[in-house]
Amino acid sequence: MDGYDKHAFEPFAVTVDLAVFTLRAGALHVLLVERGQEPYAGRWALPGGFVLPDESAESAARRELGEETALTDVSGLHLEQLRTYSEPGRDPRMRVVSVAFTALLPDAPEAQGGGDAAQARWTPYDSARDLAFDHDRILADARERVGAKLEYTCLATAFCPPEFTLGELRQVYETVWGTSLDRPNFRRKVLATPGFVEAVPGAARLTGGRGKPAALYRAGTAAALHPPLLRPTPEGRPA
Amino acid sequence: MDGYDKHAFEPFAVTVDLAVFTLRAGALHVLLVERGQEPYAGRWALPGGFVLPDESAESAARRELGEETALTDVSGLHLEQLRTYSEPGRDPRMRVVSVAFTALLPDAPEAQGGGDAAQARWTPYDSARDLAFDHDRILADARERVGAKLEYTCLATAFCPPEFTLGELRQVYETVWGTSLDRPNFRRKVLATPGFVEAVPGAARLTGGRGKPAALYRAGTAAALHPPLLRPTPEGRPA
DNA sequence: GCAAAAGTGTTGTCGATACACCCATGG
DNA sequence: CCATGGGTGTATCGACAACACTTTTGC
Numbered sequence A, B: 001m002d003g004y005d006k007h008a009f010e011p012f013a014v015t016v017d018l019a020v021f022t023l024r025a026g027a028l029h030v031l032l033v034e035r036g037q038e039p040y041a042g043r044w045a046l047p048g049g050f051v052l053p054d055e056s057a058e059s060a061a062r063r064e065l066g067e068e069t070a071l072t073d074v075s076g077l078h079l080e081q082l083r084t085y086s087e088p089g090r091d092p093r094m095r096v097v098s099v100a101f102t103a104l105l106p107d108a109p110e111a112q113g114g115g116d117a118a119q120a121r122w123t124p125y126d127s128a129r130d131l132a133f134d135h136d137r138i139l140a141d142a143r144e145r146v147g148a149k150l151e152y153t154c155l156a157t158a159f160c161p162p163e164f165t166l167g168e169l170r171q172v173y174e175t176v177w178g179t180s181l182d183r184p185n186f187r188r189k190v191l192a193t194p195g196f197v198e199a200v201p202g203a204a205r206l207t208g209g210r211g212k213p214a215a216l217y218r219a220g221t222a223a224a225l226h227p228p229l230l231r232p233t234p235e236g237r238p239a
Numbered sequence C: 001g002c003a004a005a006a007g008t009g010t011t012g013t014c015g016a017t018a019c020a021c022c023c024a025t026g027g
Numbered sequence D: 001c002c003a004t005g006g007g008t009g010t011a012t013c014g015a016c017a018a019c020a021c022t023t024t025t026g027c
Helices: A057-069 A135-152 A155-159 A166-177 A183-192 B057-069 B135-152 B155-159 B166-177 B183-192
Strands: A013-024 A027-034 A048-050 A078-085 A096-105 A119-124 A197-205 A214-219 B013-024 B027-034 B048-050 B078-085 B096-105 B119-124 B197-205 B214-219
Touching (some): A013 A135, A057 A078, A096 A155, A135 A166, A166 A183, B135 B166
Antiparallel strands (some): A197 A214, B027 B119, B197 B214
16 A cells, blocks of 8 residues: 555546346346447446546445436445456456446336436346446356355345245245245245344235235345355255 | 546546455464555555556455565465445545455465565454554455355365365364364365365374374365355354 | 145254264374 | 374254145135
């Protein structure tokens, strides 16, 4: 941290990039914007923007999230730093260091694109390819992090509306992990974890048109998940 | 990511800060440098420095690590991004965004301080307080991350020399977590995890001056630890 | 009544814990 | 021969996976 007086630093632009996930129609979707200008004009990219002089990267990310999703209350949403991408060549024009964030939303409003972007759209994760800059890699890193975080945190509730059924919560895991989970065991596991969910007394909702109405739950206060909810290893465990 | 043409960005200085940990005499130590200039002259701080125009933050961190520790081969050491600190007021003079890294070293050489710093020293973690800038918080974040990562990664071997005994590996866990682990069970757990360690055939070393010589092991190739090695919960589990 | 989804019970298996015990070495 | 640390065996307990079963709704 020495060297200030030598002016031994070079100016960098600092931006934020957002990997905003939601679940729509049983598939993981990510919010993408279409670039209006060069470089990469016409290509899809993660939403983001410059960090302003008087705000932190976290503030910038939350501001951009509000602009791109047109959500009224963006203050309570889950927003988490992923990592920082700083390779010299990642922007063809200048030195840009980008702090990437991951955000999780319950099934989201369709209308977005209030920002500078030409257009914004929810895209199925599997279709999100050939993005601008190094956003393919950022998106892949974010996706991996989300899958891993479901194992040992209570993050899954961030994909759910304020009140949800255990079946919906289970579908979050099944969708993100691409596996199927045993319903009774999942239920016991979640309820046995203090602070994961809390019951809404007396409330129930019909989920599939048929069947017994399911009890409703709210997200609890716990952040960690002890013991973790490990995703089933298909057979041999990965090295 | 639009707005380039509007020059709607402000120049930032980008630095790296390093939380370099090692184990010495059964205690977790961190590498600190004494600042020679204002601000915070005379205060201890995490080592770090500016990111140069043609290098990534990772390269800068590895370069600084080599300068501060005077290690000859710094290429194979474990270096990992922690997070980025970007609060506007964190440097009193200018806008500095810092990418923090965590590094783990086996018992390290005493001599350091080849860089710009006035002095460098290994300090017990518990004595590292009142650091310059927001380094108290960075250090606390790094410490928490290291403790958590021991649970579900093979990271503990990064604290050990190239060849080590299972007793030494167990002491890593016990020191970082502040708990004691059952020796036989720890041994089985580690050996049952494929790729965690691999035996050095025929090699053995006396550890405490007395006792049976312990077999030697090398770090394996696995990165993750399935299933995790959970740190014992003293009693009630944390929320 | 039948299908579908929520919720409850039960059982077997596997892993972890908590020990007791043996082995090798230095003093 | 004793203290010290490495290494092995084993019984018990608890968690979890698998699956059968009951309950409540719409059609």
